[in-house]
Amino acid sequence: MTPRHPRDGDPLDREVDEALALANESPPQGPEPPGTVSEEDWADAALSLANDRPAQPTRGRGPGDTDGPRDIDGTRDADGPRETGATDGTGHTGATDGTGRTGATDGTGRTGATDGTGRTGATDGTGHTGATDGTGHTGATADTADPARTDWVEAALDLARETAEEPAVVLDAQGHVRRRPEVYSRSRSSGSPTAEGTGTKGTRSRAPAHQAPTPHPQSHPKRTPGAPTPRTGAPTPHPHPSMNPPPPSPTSWPDARAIAARAAVKEAAHAAPVMRPLSDALGQVLAAPLAALTDLPPFDTSAMDGWALSGPGPWRLPPGTEGQDQQGILAGHGGTASLPDGHAVRIATGARVPSGATAVLRSEYGTDAGGGWLHASAAHPVVLGQDIRTRGQECRSGDQLLPAGTLVTPAVLGLAAAAGYDALPTVRRPRVEVLVLGDELLTEGLPHDGRIRDALGPMVGPWLRALGAEVLATRRLADEAEAVYAAVAESSADLVVTTGGTAAGPLDHVHPTLRRLGAELLVDGVAVRPGHPMLLARLARKSREGQENQEDQEGQEGQEDQEDQEDREHAPKNAATPERPSRPARHLVGLPGNPLAAVSGLLTLAEPLLRTLTGRPAPDPGPAPLAEAVQGHPRDTRLVPVVFRQDAAVPLRFNGPAMLRGIAVADGLAVIPPGGAKRGAEVDVLDLPWSASAAGQPGHPDQARHPDQARQRTGQAVDGEDISPQEGPA
Numbered sequence: 001m002t003p004r005h006p007r008d009g010d011p012l013d014r015e016v017d018e019a020l021a022l023a024n025e026s027p028p029q030g031p032e033p034p035g036t037v038s039e040e041d042w043a044d045a046a047l048s049l050a051n052d053r054p055a056q057p058t059r060g061r062g063p064g065d066t067d068g069p070r071d072i073d074g075t076r077d078a079d080g081p082r083e084t085g086a087t088d089g090t091g092h093t094g095a096t097d098g099t100g101r102t103g104a105t106d107g108t109g110r111t112g113a114t115d116g117t118g119r120t121g122a123t124d125g126t127g128h129t130g131a132t133d134g135t136g137h138t139g140a141t142a143d144t145a146d147p148a149r150t151d152w153v154e155a156a157l158d159l160a161r162e163t164a165e166e167p168a169v170v171l172d173a174q175g176h177v178r179r180r181p182e183v184y185s186r187s188r189s190s191g192s193p194t195a196e197g198t199g200t201k202g203t204r205s206r207a208p209a210h211q212a213p214t215p216h217p218q219s220h221p222k223r224t225p226g227a228p229t230p231r232t233g234a235p236t237p238h239p240h241p242s243m244n245p246p247p248p249s250p251t252s253w254p255d256a257r258a259i260a261a262r263a264a265v266k267e268a269a270h271a272a273p274v275m276r277p278l279s280d281a282l283g284q285v286l287a288a289p290l291a292a293l294t295d296l297p298p299f300d301t302s303a304m305d306g307w308a309l310s311g312p313g314p315w316r317l318p319p320g321t322e323g324q325d326q327q328g329i330l331a332g333h334g335g336t337a338s339l340p341d342g343h344a345v346r347i348a349t350g351a352r353v354p355s356g357a358t359a360v361l362r363s364e365y366g367t368d369a370g371g372g373w374l375h376a377s378a379a380h381p382v383v384l385g386q387d388i389r390t391r392g393q394e395c396r397s398g399d400q401l402l403p404a405g406t407l408v409t410p411a412v413l414g415l416a417a418a419a420g421y422d423a424l425p426t427v428r429r430p431r432v433e434v435l436v437l438g439d440e441l442l443t444e445g446l447p448h449d450g451r452i453r454d455a456l457g458p459m460v461g462p463w464l465r466a467l468g469a470e471v472l473a474t475r476r477l478a479d480e481a482e483a484v485y486a487a488v489a490e491s492s493a494d495l496v497v498t499t500g501g502t503a504a505g506p507l508d509h510v511h512p513t514l515r516r517l518g519a520e521l522l523v524d525g526v527a528v529r530p531g532h533p534m535l536l537a538r539l540a541r542k543s544r545e546g547q548e549n550q551e552d553q554e555g556q557e558g559q560e561d562q563e564d565q566e567d568r569e570h571a572p573k574n575a576a577t578p579e580r581p582s583r584p585a586r587h588l589v590g591l592p593g594n595p596l597a598a599v600s601g602l603l604t605l606a607e608p609l610l611r612t613l614t615g616r617p618a619p620d621p622g623p624a625p626l627a628e629a630v631q632g633h634p635r636d637t638r639l640v641p642v643v644f645r646q647d648a649a650v651p652l653r654f655n656g657p658a659m660l661r662g663i664a665v666a667d668g669l670a671v672i673p674p675g676g677a678k679r680g681a682e683v684d685v686l687d688l689p690w691s692a693s694a695a696g697q698p699g700h701p702d703q704a705r706h707p708d709q710a711r712q713r714t715g716q717a718v719d720g721e722d723i724s725p726q727e728g729p730a
């Protein structure tokens with residue numbers, strides 16, 4: 001397709017523009033205008049209001065201009081309160097005001113949850129706004145508000161207000177909701193991971209968790225606009241007693257990543273390195289530092305075709321060797337006689353320089369003067385040592401060339417071969433099995449009869465492979481408790497990754513399976529959007545003895561025997577094989593079924609876990625400035641696909657939990673803190689396994705972050721090319 005605003009410049013820019021335009025539904029001005037309410041919906045618009053972010057324009061939509069994903073996802077991607085609120089009871093989502101405009105605006109440019117009257121949403125039901133600016137334009141009122149929506153907005157504000165000691169939200173003199181940013185951070189740093197069913201509600205402030213939250217506003221006397229939310233220590237009835245009790249409080253996103261990175265430390269230590277021939281080592285990780293087995297170069301070599309010289313000229317050539325067609329000393333030949341002072345001998349590039357030689361004269365700079373004499377041209381006086389690569393110039397035998405944890409790239413293979421290696425000690429690849437849950441999933445053809453294509457089966461395995469795992473299998477399972485239980489119980493993998501079934505619906509079998517298996521839930525829900533139902537569990541491996549007593553475990557037994565045998569075959573011959581104390585645990589990462597939520601789970605839990613198991617160093621993504629403001633969730637981190645343009649991260653619009661269109665063209669996922677990030681704010685960007693820096697040498701601080709930087713780095717490498725003093729300019 002043709003971009004609407006083709007840019008001058010290189011074809012790469014144009015390609016990126018085209019991809020961006022596609023990913024952004026070809027908006028006339030490229031990516032989403034700053035602050036546009038994305039697919040995440042009306043609910044977030046109201047929460048944004050509660051977070052007191054500036055008014056943000058919303059793109060107008062004509063009547064009948066529907067937004068499929070918004071209609072669908074707005075009602076099913078949200079959590080409980082949002083689901084209520086995002087629906088106006090007419091079958092329209094709250095994101096629509098009935099005029100064809102999206103609901104996040106009141107038509108004045110002010111944001112808020114529109115009620116169809118031109119006024120916006122969060123109301124106390126009295127006609128007074130819950131959070132008004134006093135101008136009548138606000139934010140948060142509706143005389144005619146739908147009761148369900150009112151409920152929801154109250155619930156959202158309640159969440160925003162919920163506090164232990166200090167009010168999370170206060171209204172200022174104008175009635176704007178002001179919040180203290182820190183009270184939204186659900187840091188669990190002091191707590192251990194919550195086991196399923198035993199978790200206490202996480203602290204939302206710095207106050208101790210045992211303090212009672214603020215009562216729901218419906219149980220309050222009406223507030224006067226502008227008045228601060230009253231403090232209270234009284235216990236709070238749940239706002240909707242008919243609802244199920246809330247799930248255990250989620251782990252904060254940074255804590256979840258840290259827990260996942262630590263979860264398999266013991267298992268990583270347990271795994272013996274695997275010796276792989278160079279031909280089979282690409283993409284593996286070095287289990288030990290790469291130390292040179294030889295000097296490089298191993299002997300003094302000629303850098304050019306020409307003559308090896310001894311002392312100042314002119315030089316006498318060996319009798320009978322005059323003429324350009326004489327070969328002299330060739331590469332790959334053994335020792336030659338010493339070169340006496342005042343003599344020269346023809347030599348080829350790479351050939352061993354004879355002892356006594358003090359320089360090499362390139363063939364184009366010397367003249368065979370006849371009579372057995374060689375002269376250097378006056379324009380190229382000979383410098384001592386020129387065009388000789390001296391032994392050990394690059395490294396001495398025993399020098400450490402690369403640290404453990406280095407990714408084996410083609411260049412590493414070349415270096416290892418040059419340094420004398422036939423095989424490399426590599427970290428054993430963790431074995432992973434992917435279980436795709438969902439009766440609604442089709443493996444081919446077009447969606448039909450309520451069934452959709454499985455987007456995760458084709459994606460998750462290769463993604464895990466890119467993270468260094470060996471994927472044993474991707475299996476599609478019926479939504480049956482026994483099938484899920486059997487598959488998890490019998491898996492021999494170090495890591496089982498499930499997709500779907502993490503929530504609490506009737507067919508969500510992951511939690512019940514983990515309960516039956518007595519798994520330890522290290523992470524059960526994460527304060528991140530999308531992806532909040534993701535989980536990480538530790539499962540016991542059945543002991544060898546245990547299996548022998550169980551006939552139905554024979555298959556697994558055989559498989560583990562085979563694994564052990566493979567380990568032994570690959571183990572370094574001279575390496576001391578550590579005694580294995582016991583079979584280590586295995587892990588399960590439960591990815592939510594919504595596809596972008598599953599990606600979020602891959603980067604939040606699977607990546608750190610596999611990083612530990614594969615011995616790779618932690619990436620150091622470093623911050624990047626946002627090209628546009630990004631709305632935040634009030635409590636949770638958001639992960640938003642971005643592309644790098646110039647030096648900034650441009651958020652992509654197709655970032656809904658069920659969408660892959662943004663991530664498919666993204667360079668990374670921006671980490672948006674609770675409350676959102678302004679234009680220009682520096683945010684971390686998680687690399688994708690195939691993005692520029694991730695493909696670079698791990699551990700190198702100057703990894704390129706994006707194409708611009710990659711280009712820069714290449715330029716630096718060329719400019720700074722190491723030209724040895726002995727060789728002279730080529």
Ligand SMILES: Nc1nc2c(c(=O)[nH]1)N[C@H]1C(S)=C(S)[C@@H](COP(=O)(O)OP(=O)(O)OC[C@H]3O[C@@H](n4cnc5c(N)ncnc54)[C@H](O)[C@@H]3O)O[C@H]1N2
Pocket residue numbers: 076077078079080436437438440441452453454455456457499500501502503504505508531532533591592593594595597657
């Ligand atoms: N009452 C609540 N319901 C839900 C909540 C909640 O907090 N309370 N959270 C929602 C969120 S957020 C997510 S994410 C999902 C997670 O649910 P599951 O992990 O149990 O996933 P499923 O229900 O199986 O599927 C969700 C969604 O994703 C589609 N899906 C599943 N697998 C695939 C696949 N391989 N390829 C493409 N699409 C897939 C599935 O059809 C559903 O549309 O729970 C919400 N519910």
Ligand code: MOO
Pocket residue numbers: 077528529530531532533592594597598657658
């Ligand atoms: O948004 Mo859910 O968190 O789709 O994963």
